[in-house]
Amino acid sequence: MDKTKILFVCLGNICRSPSAEAIFLKMIEDKGIAENFIIDSAGTSGWHNGDQADRRMQKHAVRRGYDLQSLSRKFYADSDFEDFDYIIGMDDQNIIDLRSQAKNENEYSKISKMTDYCINYSQWDEVPDPYFGGDKGFELVLDILEDACEGLINTIQK
Numbered sequence: 464m465d466k467t468k469i470l471f472v473c474l475g476n477i478c479r480s481p482s483a484e485a486i487f488l489k490m491i492e493d494k495g496i497a498e499n500f501i502i503d504s505a506g507t508s509g510w511h512n513g514d515q516a517d518r519r520m521q522k523h524a525v526r527r528g529y530d531l532q533s534l535s536r537k538f539y540a541d542s543d544f545e546d547f548d549y550i551i552g553m554d555d556q557n558i559i560d561l562r563s564q565a566k567n568e569n570e571y572s573k574i575s576k577m578t579d580y581c582i583n584y585s586q587w588d589e590v591p592d593p594y595f596g597g598d599k600g601f602e603l604v605l606d607i608l609e610d611a612c613e614g615l616i617n618t619i620q621k
């Protein structure tokens with residue numbers, strides 16, 4: 464069976480998308496289906512290239528059992544559209560930035576927004592940027608991402 468390849472994308476790749484990556488990875492490991500997937504994350508900006516995840520995001524994630532291991536990297540349209548089946552942005556600006564780099568209909572069709580997969584948090588139409596906020600913002604990011612990751616797995620398994 465072909466692996467499903469998923470790239471989670473936000474602005475800095477130090478808060479939301481590395482958390483989405485870690486949550487999704489733990490869920491597929493817990494379900495015993497990890498070998499069916501290749502997952503990664505990236506940022507549209509490249510501002511934090513090579514950096515570990517934001518310490519505040521790590522602190523909140525570790526409390527829920529998620530290990531944010533990935534280092535920040537920029538989204539590269541040339542290879543990422545080819546290498547991934549799902550390219551999932553966290554907010555509307557991420558979607559605008561990704562769509563502007565798609566070279567054809569096939570690449571464009573791979574782009575979706577994380578909240579499209581929400582089950583219980585469907586009132587949210589973006590994963591809000593927690594960078595300039597406080598503890599509540601980081602907890603909300605994790606709440607939305609846990610819900611959306613469950614929905615994403617359901618969508619892929621249909």
Ligand code: 4NP
Pocket residue numbers: 473474475476477478479480510592593594
């Ligand atoms: P992220 O959060 O896109 O969820 O990784 C941000 C990280 C850094 C900045 C903004 C948002 N920044 O302005 O440096």
